[in-house]
Amino acid sequence: MDVSGAGGWDEAPWKKLCAEELEKQYTPSKWTVRLGAEETLKTFSQIGSQATSKARATRRSQLHVPYGDGKGDKIDIYFPDVASEAWPFLVFVHGGYWQYGSKDESAFMVNPLTAQGVAVVVVAYDIAPKGTLDQMVDQVARSTVFVQKRYPCNEGIYLCGHSAGAHLAAMMLLTNWTKHGVTPNLRGFLLISGIYDLEPIVSTSVNAPLHMTLEGARRNSPQWHLEAAPVKPADPACPVLVIVGQHDSPEFHRQSREFYQRHASSHFPAQTLCTRGWKASFEELHDVDHFEIIWNLTQEDDVLNQIILKTIFQKDPQPSSTPESLQS
């Protein structure tokens, strides 16, 4: 019985899909409109590698900086030209269904953002089969804490993740920072084409190297644990932007919309990010698929770059006469 009236567990729409359709819904490359699936995946990895080579060749950086004792506990840090440590930091968590991708091909946004005075951190974590979901969540928390401790004068840490990386970033909404000894100065979340309820994933081929149980999937589903998020975030103005591409699959759209809208549960009163005091917003980006939404970040004039810069620099809305342009 669905007592929440908000579409509870028994009503989960993905449960009505046959195995083949569920697999398709959770295969982003099957929904691209410009290039074929294989070519899209190849292009994604090529653009990511090129952007990373360019960032490493042209920006001041510190690469493979350890944030912990584990071999995979590494971040790359890319700096703006301004000689200061009081930068805002964008911490990027790459996607790849928790089983592929790396920081070494994920510096998409580094050149456009460092040019505007934002330090960019690209996080490595132990993908499956080496790492488990629980370990990856802990690694992202530790990397964020590391940035806070190394740059205590930061002008805010903005957590940005793509796809599986958006899931890992969203888990930081639920993190109890007390055991880490410091609460990061989180000023924004940018969750791009993410997955927030992992239960449907358990029934797809994505789970083969992950070995998630239903219990593990629920434990790591931010959609199911919004009641654990602080009622008031440390910074009440901390925005949570839930963003999805127009050509993401219907299931990816549903995941983003429902994460933004509500905590669908028959056991708890509906909890939304907004009712818990977070400044959440939802945006569908026009005419981009699951991969273009990220590879377009290599372009300075990309709409998502403008959204990111606006989130970082225009906290307080200016009078309406202020020009839209971010250049001052």
Ligand SMILES: N[C@@H](CC(=O)c1ccccc1NC=O)C(=O)O
């Ligand atoms: N095997 C998937 C690839 C995929 O999902 C993916 C690839 C690169 C970056 C993010 C991805 N998705 C989620 O993390 C596909 O064919 O769409």
